[in-house]
Each structure stands twice: as structure tokens, then as C-alpha cells.
Amino acid sequence: MSEPSARPPASHPVPAGPGKGTRRYPRPALSRLGLSPGKRTRLKRLLYDYGPGGGTLLVLPIDQGLEHGPVDFFENPDALDPQYQYDLAKEGRFSAIALHIGLAEKFFHEYAGEVPLILKLNGKTGIPSDAQSFSPLTGSVEDAVRLGADAVGYTVYVGSPSQDRDFRQFSEVRQEAHRFGMPLIVWAYPRGEAVSKKGGKESLYAIDYAARVALELGADVVKVNYPVRSEKDADSPAPYNTLQLAPFEAFRKVVESAGRALVLVSGGEKVGDAELLDKVRASMDAGATGIIFGRNLWQRPRTDALRITRELHAIFREYAAPLA
Amino acid sequence: MSEPSARPPASHPVPAGPGKGTRRYPRPALSRLGLSPGKRTRLKRLLYDYGPGGGTLLVLPIDQGLEHGPVDFFENPDALDPQYQYDLAKEGRFSAIALHIGLAEKFFHEYAGEVPLILKLNGKTGIPSDAQSFSPLTGSVEDAVRLGADAVGYTVYVGSPSQDRDFRQFSEVRQEAHRFGMPLIVWAYPRGEAVSKKGGKESLYAIDYAARVALELGADVVKVNYPVRSEKDADSPAPYNTLQLAPFEAFRKVVESAGRALVLVSGGEKVGDAELLDKVRASMDAGATGIIFGRNLWQRPRTDALRITRELHAIFREYAAPLA
């Protein structure tokens, strides 16, 4: 957590945005998170010993084959073979690779100990409607333990009509994660018909709420999207319907709502280099701990993917801090 | 997995189809699959010690009495008695017979040690609507262990609105299969109302997605149908709606999406001899590990079934390779 004295009221203007002398907000210190020794051991490795280090996270996710189908691999056919992402994670010195049990069982044995593993524990296909989104378990915390993973991931669909089953399922996973000292990363996604009516899944209202839900339910790390302003914000409940926050302010607000859950920013669909790197800087300035970019990296040919990864490392070095 | 250098981009044309100098794609090597000793022991036996051997699989399924009802046995009334299929599997030297617990309990004791057993663990009748397809458990991995089975089978209905229950049920089966070192074969079937709207269960879109889902969820072997081109492909998500892949290319794409899950091709409804054997060759050329043909074999009179089985053995011999 940022120090109380250093934290402006969440709804007030903050200093200028990225590239223009933006204020930098501190990240929560590991020692303040109430982590059990096991969670702390594993999280410290991801934050300091692998990847860019210095308390940051650079995570490569490859769960899109399940969530979206092979369609995401047309852009760069090499990426259809999970070995591509594993090689990228290894050569690009990522903090971890995040994926489902099948890709762990069949490929991780060749990278065990070289690329830290985040086992994603629930998922679904994108084929049926999103109206009642729910992501069933595909693996267990015990799977993660036996594979030597350093964290587990779980998608909560905040606002879905299926939240009753979701919260309960999450609670069981959280308890297992506690039992085994396994850090728990929540993919906090606003989703479902009610979210659509209240400004949509990219609205500050929805993302801000999702970040807080992750904190309340017990996330150690929360993965969020960068909020996007749109006309649909007018459908959000007050005062979100009239808030006029700049993107950086809005994201900073989300980071604050996440409290002592470390924040990872999603990459989303592939964008241009400049936009990508700006987004990273802004996120880190706002107090994020790192990024989890998939398509923006592995939809590139290998040489290009490694080049941009080197640039990301360079940025992360600016945000490095000693263990605290 | 095929070597990176040997793998053409999935959306590019591949060399000519079966019978016309088709290129042969390699199958994943057993040693690359990250298998535990138990899974490897059992799978190696199916691939090399029984059936045609040489790393191939020739499987005889007899679960149609449950899935379709006795209607499938009118064509060849002898086939109503499961002993018919057991005898065929034994005399025809199949790699394994695949069936549900009842047919295992009542008949397998007379073939124990002579015909390897794949115990199918879930199934359903074809009586209710397919809109929300879900296949409940009919047996357990422990049943398979105590019967001396060498693998278990599980049907995942990819895209069904019931995927939440299905994935969770599958995850439990997968964990038991891991615990006991039992290879897990996934019947990856696109199904449900959303699939019907996006090109149908025989579309490349649906089958390609299903193969990837099986890989991500933890299949060791995946059973898929050969995609069929139709006008309904126009309803598939881009770019599938405009892809113009020849059948062989399309199937090769599915095999690639399956990654390190070995691929078995379904037989489906009974077809003529030439078509059947062409399909087998094309499948094997594309990197499939084998076939699982039921009605196309046991709907024939015994003499004819054994004759075509001999022809299948002859084809498989062409694709035999040493243990790797």
C-alpha cells in the first residue's frame, strides 16, 4: 500500500500522466501483505529472482487457446505450438508463464525450474453466450503443488448471474491455496448481462468494482484491464456516470481499490509498440506491480517478440526496488 | 510435435492429398509427452505391443448401444451380442476395445490379458435433446485400474452450455487418472446450440477448437472427427468463415491444434471400403496416431470385418516407427 500520507483522495486529480512527469505511486510492500511463509517464498521468487526482478512481474499467459480457440494463433502460426510461448518465456526471461493443466502436463517438464509456472485453475470456451459467464475448474491447487508451480490463477466473473457458484468455487480454491501456501492470482473480469447494462465490462465502474471484489475475496494478486472511457459510462451507477477521470487517474483509482492485492495489467488485443509501452509505464506509475501480456507478445514473430520484451525489461528496470 | 522447421503455417497450402504424393507429417514421440511412468507403460503397450504396433493405435469402440441405442445393431444383428465385438477385437488384433463398465464387467473376464481395455467413463443416451449435451460418469478411474484397463475414455462436449459441469467433472477424472498413471483419452465433440449456430459440429472451426480444448484440459490422446466442409462454415467466426482448406489441410490443422495430444480419428457412420481406407491414409499422413472405428467395422459380417481389418493392419504397417 502507498503510505497514507502520500495518497491523494481517490476522486481528486492526480499529477500529470505518462511521459509528462507523472507522479509515481508506490507498490504495496511484500512485508505488509500478511503472507504466510509459503506464499511469501513463492511470490518473492516471482518478484525478485526471476523475470525483471526488483519487485515487478512480467507474466506471459497462454490460455487463449481455451478461452478463444485456435483463432488467436492465425496471426502467428508458430504460436499454435505451446513450445513457442515456453521458449519465449525462457529466452525473454519472463517472471512466469501462465497456462492450464494440459499445457503444463505436456510441456512444462522440459522447462521445469527454468520458467516459473502459474497454473490457471479455471477456464471455459468462448463458444456459448457470455450472459451467464462462469469458469469451471480445470485443475486444482494440488496439481499446482505437485507440478512445482509458484502461483495459481483463477478467473472471477464479477457481476455475472453465476456469481453464486463462482464465489463458492473460488472460496474452495482460496482455502486450498492457503493450505498449501500458494499465491493466488485473480483474473478479475466484469462480465454478464447486468454488467452490460451498467456501462459494460471496460467501464471504470465495472473494473473498479472487480478490483475491490478480488481484494475482498482474498486475491494476493489481481489482474485487471485498463478502464476505457465510453458513452456507455452514462449507464453506470452514480457517481461513476458523471466522473470525468483521465485514463491514468481512472487506473490509479482501480489500483487503490485493489488495496493490498498486487495489480497486474492485462494486455488485451494486440496494439502498436508505442501504445503498448506507454500503457506499461502508466500502469507502473499508477502503482501496478507488473503486466500480463499474451497476444501482444506471442502474436509477433519470435525476433520481434524478443525485441519488445527487451524493451519491457528496460522499462521494468526503472521501477525496480529493493525487497521490502 | 512436429519440428518447428518442418511445420508449414497452418493456413498455407500443404502438399498434395492422399494417394497423390502427400507429405507425411510426424507423430509426437512418446518421450516428449511428459508422461509419468505409469501412463507411459500403459500407452507404450497399446502403441507398440498390441494391435498393429509401431506407435499406432487401432481401437474398436462399442459404446454405441448406450449412445445411440440398439438401433445401430440392426445392420448386423450378430453385433448386438458384445461377444461379437470382443471376438473381433481379439481375432483382428486390435490395439484395444473401448466400452462402458457393464460390457467390461460382464464380458472382459473372458478376454482379460488378451484384448487391452479402454474403459469409457462417461456416456449418455441419445434420447433427450442435444442442446445442452452433458455426459455423466458411468464409471471411475479406479474401476479401470481394478479391471486391468490400459486407458480411460471421457467425452467432453466442447461448446455445450453444460461445459461448466463437464469441465469440473473432467478435471476430477483427470486428477484420478494422474494419481493412478492411467492414460486419458478425450472424445472431443463439439456440441450444443451455440455450436450449431457457428457452423455446426462438423465444421473445421468447431473441431479445431475441440482439439485444442482437449489439449488444454489435459488429454493424453484426443479422438476427433474429420472436419467436413459445408455452406454452414460461413457462420463460423472469422477467419474460419472464409478459409478454403482442402480436407487434408483442414485435418492437418486439427492435428496441430491437438499439440502433444495423440490424435485418433473417429469412423462415424458406415462408408464404402475405398473411402474408409483413403480416410485412414489421409489421417495417418496428417500426423494422426490411429483410428477408432466402430460401426464401420462391426456393422459388417464377421468375415468381411476381419478382411477389412487385415487391410487396416497393412496400412498401419506403412506408418510403423520404432519407439522414440
Added chain:
Amino acid sequence: MSEPSARPPASHPVPAGPGKGTRRYPRPALSRLGLSPGKRTRLKRLLYDYGPGGGTLLVLPIDQGLEHGPVDFFENPDALDPQYQYDLAKEGRFSAIALHIGLAEKFFHEYAGEVPLILKLNGKTGIPSDAQSFSPLTGSVEDAVRLGADAVGYTVYVGSPSQDRDFRQFSEVRQEAHRFGMPLIVWAYPRGEAVSKKGGKESLYAIDYAARVALELGADVVKVNYPVRSEKDADSPAPYNTLQLAPFEAFRKVVESAGRALVLVSGGEKVGDAELLDKVRASMDAGATGIIFGRNLWQRPRTDALRITRELHAIFREYAAPLA
């Protein structure tokens, strides 16, 4: 199983029906059923040591009070007291009495060791609609063991939209029955809205399918209804919609679909003596192992019930065979 050579093709005419020189089909031999010692011990007793013996079964069910309510006892008010059926089973030397846990707990202690017990493990009231029929557990296999029962009964509603819950529940019961060596009798009842649309629950299509499902799921004995021809058969899937099988042929087909599961014929609603006895003969000729008649027996006054039971014994004596 009947010998292949002795089995006519299922869709061909078979010799004349009962009373007219009907062909007699053999019953499956106990030694071919793959039974564990415990299942074999208990089943052998029911088939040979109690009741008419000689490998036949004469079972008295009294679960109608749960399934239909007390309405079934108006015909013969004495039958409302379960002692009536117990006394009938004892004096009439039935192979077993079949009922739910409550009637076992409260009455069986007075007949323990004198009337073999089949504990029915699931049931439901007839009050809600049948559209989604599902029969929840009312007892356990362990209940049956501790009571000294010789078999357990379970109703599967084949074709019901609730088959997912039903199959899984059945699978758990089946595994417990295996663990304890307890024979498992399946009440195989086609039921539900889809069955109604495809010819109805008394159609050959539905009953034939139900018999096969029981075999595939692991029944040791299957209780089926005698199929009834009606105009609704035209709604059954091909070729059932055009099959013109005589009643005896139709029932023989069902027995064949049951394979190595022994067949019990349900009595259904009360009918006249001649019709009843003809039905028994025809069933036994077709290869059934016995009958399970409730209302047709205990809706009669005691003297009459015992008289008809003696006639049943006389018929069963004709079908007696040595242990094989």
C-alpha cells in the same frame, strides 16, 4: 448368452408364441456372467435355494406405496399393511421381496432368513410431473449389507432429461455394490418428455433401449416391461417405426439387448389370470429369468393370491434347470 447359432437375427420372425409350440430360448448361465464370489453367492441363493429355484426368480415388490401412494391398496385393503406382503412372500415361497428401507427396518426383522430381501435403493413419489423423472436415493448398499439383503434394486429413468444426475448416482451405487459383492437389479424404465415424443414408454424402441442401457451401465439383473404395440410406434426412430414384430418377438429382442443381464418382467397393472399366466410363459420362453409381479398378486385376497402363486410355481418348474 444364447449361442450365436441359436440366435435368430433380431429383426426376423421367430417361431410361434406361447401355447403354440413356441421356441424356448436359453437364459444366460451364472458361470458366464463374470460375477465376483459375493455376487455369485447371493444370486445363486435367489435363483436356486429360495423361491421356485432351478435358476428362476419370482419376486414380490412392494414399493408402490412410495411410487403411487396408498391408492394402490384400495383394491385390497389388507395389502395396506406391509405384513400382508411379507406373509404372502413367505407362505408363497417367493425368491425375494423387494422394498424400501422403511419397510425393511420395521418389518423384516420378523422374517429375517425366511424371506430373502431385495433392498430398493432409490424411489420417488408420483406427485410431480414425469417430464424430468429422477429417482433419488432412499438407502445405501451398506444398509442392504447390514440388513442381510441378497440384492439391491435401483431405478434408472432411461431417456429422462435428468439422466446426468441419474447415471452418476447409479455409478456410485454400482461401485458400492461391487465393493460388497451385492447383486444389482436395475428397474430400467424409459421416461421423460423425449421418450413420450418418440413412441412412449411402452414402445419397443424405448424398452429395447432401456434394456441395453442397463447392460452397459452394469446391471446384473434388469427389470423391464413387456413392450406394447401402438400407433405411437410410428413416432419412434427408424427402423423401429416400421418394425412389425409380434409381442413374443418384440420381447425376445429386448432380452437379447439385455445381453448378460438376467431379465425380470414387470407385472404392471392387474390383469386376468389367463393373460397373466400367458405373459409369464411367453416371457420365460423368450429367455427371461423370472418375474416381479406386485399388484397382480397382492391386490388379490390372500387365498386367491396364494392360489395364483401356486400356479406360478408350477409354471416355473417347467423352466427349472440345473446350476450352470
Added chain:
Amino acid sequence: MSEPSARPPASHPVPAGPGKGTRRYPRPALSRLGLSPGKRTRLKRLLYDYGPGGGTLLVLPIDQGLEHGPVDFFENPDALDPQYQYDLAKEGRFSAIALHIGLAEKFFHEYAGEVPLILKLNGKTGIPSDAQSFSPLTGSVEDAVRLGADAVGYTVYVGSPSQDRDFRQFSEVRQEAHRFGMPLIVWAYPRGEAVSKKGGKESLYAIDYAARVALELGADVVKVNYPVRSEKDADSPAPYNTLQLAPFEAFRKVVESAGRALVLVSGGEKVGDAELLDKVRASMDAGATGIIFGRNLWQRPRTDALRITRELHAIFREYAAPLA
């Protein structure tokens, strides 16, 4: 139990011994034993439906190969093959055969349902010293249930310094037997160094005490030896050291001490025909429910064994009584 009014004080003279107009004492009625339905069902079958019936027990034990070693089979080498005893039990219509798990697993499947099984649950070799006799478990009540056994047997070494472990082990078996409704037969054997000092294992003191211990610990049936008078009786505690009971009186006293545990008399070493048959009559007169004779039967050649068995049946017929 004999009626209070009909029961003479235990230490008083009773009417004349066997062959001389001996008084006949009644056996406990099944209905007075407080048996659960499962125990009652199983015990009723052994007492009335198999063997000589009429409420008696004629049991063939074959656990001597474990307890004494193959030495007991020299007398009649055919008896080394357990099939010999099984065949004898079947042809001689014994109430049950009693043996350990190995002889059950390997042979019982060929006699399932034809020869009732008593599974002996503990045993030991005769090789080490008897001073601290203790008989560890060789099987479980659940083994007995799954095999279709009708009772279990357990040896308690009454008076052994190891009684602490023995009682506790027995208590666990007894609770399982209760849970599954399985009758529990106790081999009540005085044994150990302290017994030797107090008159020895054949003394009335020791056997009388053992019978009472079996009753107190929860035996449904107790197997005892016939007490033998000797000079060592003088070492027994008072008043046993001065009791001058005739053999019949002494045995009657043991039966009374067993209370509502039915009594089985051991055969012990092989003796002559007349002595054997006298012992049976005396035991039955004294209120025993039956006998458990091994070496006295199967150490004879088959023809002779069957002949003496027929004589035993004849005697048992004299003691037959209706179910009460």
C-alpha cells in the same frame, strides 16, 4: 437359554451322562439373542437352511495348514489340496466351511452359493512359542462381506499376556461385524504362560473362563474345547481346584457360562468313531448348537469321511428343532 426354572445350579450334579438317559438341555432360541436383522438372516441360514438344519451347526474348519503347518496333512495326503475339504463340505452338506482368506480367494469361487463360508479373520503359525499367544488379523469383515460369507471367525487367546492387543483388535472386528450384520464366531482358546500355571488350557477353569469371556466381549457363537480332567486341575483357583464334575457336567457348566452365545464344540485331534459320536451326543445334550470338527473328518479318506458325516447328520436330526 434354558428357562430359569429348568436350569439346575451350575455346580450341582445333573442327570446321567451320554448314553445313560442323559437330560437334554435346550439351546438358546434365535429370537432371544438380540440379533440385528443381518446377523439373524445369516445365522438362520447356517442353522436352518444349510447343513443338517433344525437349528444345528456342522462346520468344517480348514485353518490347520496355517496354525499347525502341512504336518496335519500327512495322515491323509489328499487333504493337502483344499479342494478336498471343499468337496467334502459340499457333498457332506456341512452348514459351512471355515477358513482363511487365501483358501477363500483361490477356491471358494467354484463353490460360491453351494457351501456357506465362515471367513476366519485371524491366525498365526505354530512355530514360535505359545507363551505370549496372539493371533493377528489375516482378513477383514469387509473381505467376508464381499466374498458372500455368512459369518466371520476370530480367535481370542484368553489369559494370554497379549490380551491387551487381542481385546482391542477383537473390539474393532466386532464393531465391523455389527456394522455389516455379520455373525461373529469366537474361537475361545485359553492360552499363555499364566494359563499353564493354573491348570492348563484344557482345564475346566480355563475353558469355563474362556466361554464367559467370549460372551462378555460380544461373540454370537463361541467355539470351545471339551474340558479334560487332570491332575493339573489342582493348580486352578478355588473352587475349580476341588470341583469333581463329571465330563458332561463340566461341559454343561461351560455352555451355561457362554450364556446367549451359541456353543460349537471343537474336534481336536483325531479319535475313534465311537468316542467321536459320543462326544457329539454329549455336547448336544448339554446344550451345544453344533460341532466344528476338522482333523477328525478330513484326515480320513474320502469314503470314510463321508460315512462318518452321514452318521453325524443322523445324530443332528435327533436334535433338530423348529425355528424359534
Added chain:
Amino acid sequence: MSEPSARPPASHPVPAGPGKGTRRYPRPALSRLGLSPGKRTRLKRLLYDYGPGGGTLLVLPIDQGLEHGPVDFFENPDALDPQYQYDLAKEGRFSAIALHIGLAEKFFHEYAGEVPLILKLNGKTGIPSDAQSFSPLTGSVEDAVRLGADAVGYTVYVGSPSQDRDFRQFSEVRQEAHRFGMPLIVWAYPRGEAVSKKGGKESLYAIDYAARVALELGADVVKVNYPVRSEKDADSPAPYNTLQLAPFEAFRKVVESAGRALVLVSGGEKVGDAELLDKVRASMDAGATGIIFGRNLWQRPRTDALRITRELHAIFREYAAPLA
């Protein structure tokens, strides 16, 4: 079991010994052993599909490093590396290799599916005194299942004062082996101070007793030593103390005591070629199913070990029989 008519009385002379027109006794047929489908499947593979086949067993044990220590590897230093024995088992086409969990976990993955595995489940060091021999568990049946083993091995020290702990531990292993359908091989070793006083562990008395104990406790296969005549036989209980059986007769007696447990002969310390091969022939003539020779094989240099293995295969071919 040998047919009664083919079996001479155990104490009578039998025809001449090996090489001199010895009578050949049959081995128990697989179909008579009451095996569950899982046990039958696995045992059938060892007996017919791997090794010399034809219903024989040629097993290579390498548990001496635990039982005796590295001392056994001085003779042939190459044998210190377990890969030596694995390679020998593979190249020499043994029916199976038998070893403890550590040698399985570290080496078997490179031979999975090529060399069948027998997992030894208990063991001890040879350092403390043998007076109270007891062999604690080193692995579990579930370990064996997950590794893909085809059988498990367990040492029973027959006659040891620790038999109480041993029998109970064995009973638990046996029940797990039953649950998982895993064949159970008993190393039946007479041991302990009482054995030493009654003729010693190599006496016919002790080995004959041990074989019977294995049968009674539930062994599927029993490993025994060939009895050795010595002056100490005089200390054995009667009639063993005066028996004058030739070696072949004595071993035949042991095989008969093992009943329906298949017999494996131990190799023991290294002997000359002629003696070794004579012992194999005599064992097989007497009805043994195979041999389990360790030091006699792997204490030889590789070329010599393979040469003698080829000679063993040649002998086994003479005893091959079809599946029955």
C-alpha cells in the same frame, strides 16, 4: 491344481529326478485361480506376453542392495549401477524386474513399457539380528499402480516372533492389491529363533510350512527356496525329522503345499552353470511356474549373464504351454 489322479501322495517316492526321465507335474491353470479381471490381465501378461512366455516366469530381482548391502556387488562391480540389471532384464527378455521404490522411481522411466515391473513393497537391512525378523513397508500398492507395475512383492517371515505385525501388515497390502487388481507375490521366508531351533530356514519343514502360509494368507504367487537336507532336520517336528525325501520329492511337496499359488524358485547364492540349469529343470518338472534368480545372473559379466539367460529361455521353451 494338479489333478487328484496325477498327484502322488506327498510322502511317497516319485519318479526319478531331473535329467533321468523325471515325471513332469502340471502347473495350476490361470483360469482356476479365482483371479479378478485386473489380476488376471496383469498376470497373463507376465506369464504369456513378456519373458519366455508359455505360462512361465523368469524374474530378475534386484533388492539385494537393501537386504544385504552393496557387498553383493563386489563380485561384479558393474552391477552396482541398477541400470546394469535393467539393461539385462530388457536385453535378456525377462518376464519382469523386481525391486524397491527407489530403483523404480529413478530408473524405470527409461524402461517403462519395455520391462514389466514388480514393485517390492517391504524390505529391511541385514544389519540387525534375524531373531525377530520383520520387513516394514517401503512402498504401497498405489505406488505400484501409478508406476504401471504388473505385480507387487511382499516378504513374509514365516515363524518369526514378529509374525503378529507381519500378518496384519500383509493383510492390509493384500486388501489394497485386491482393490486395485494387482497380483501379489509373496517372498515366503522361514525366519527367526524358533525356526532355527526346528531345523533351520532351509529345512523342508520350514519351507513347506512357509509355502502353505503364503497360500492361506492370500498369495497369488509364492517365491520359495529349494529345501536343503541337513543334519538339523532331526530337530524338525515329526514326521519331518525322519522324512527321507530326495531333493526333487521334497521340492514337489513344497509346490503341493502352495496349492493354487504359483511357485517361483529363488536362486540364492551364485552356483555353477550345470547346477543352476539342473535346478531350473527340476523346479519346472516339479510344477514350479518359474524362477527368480538375481545374484546367479547379475553377478556375472554382461556377456556371460546374457549367455546363461539364453540357455534359460531354451529350457523354458520346453515347458511352454498354451493359455488355460
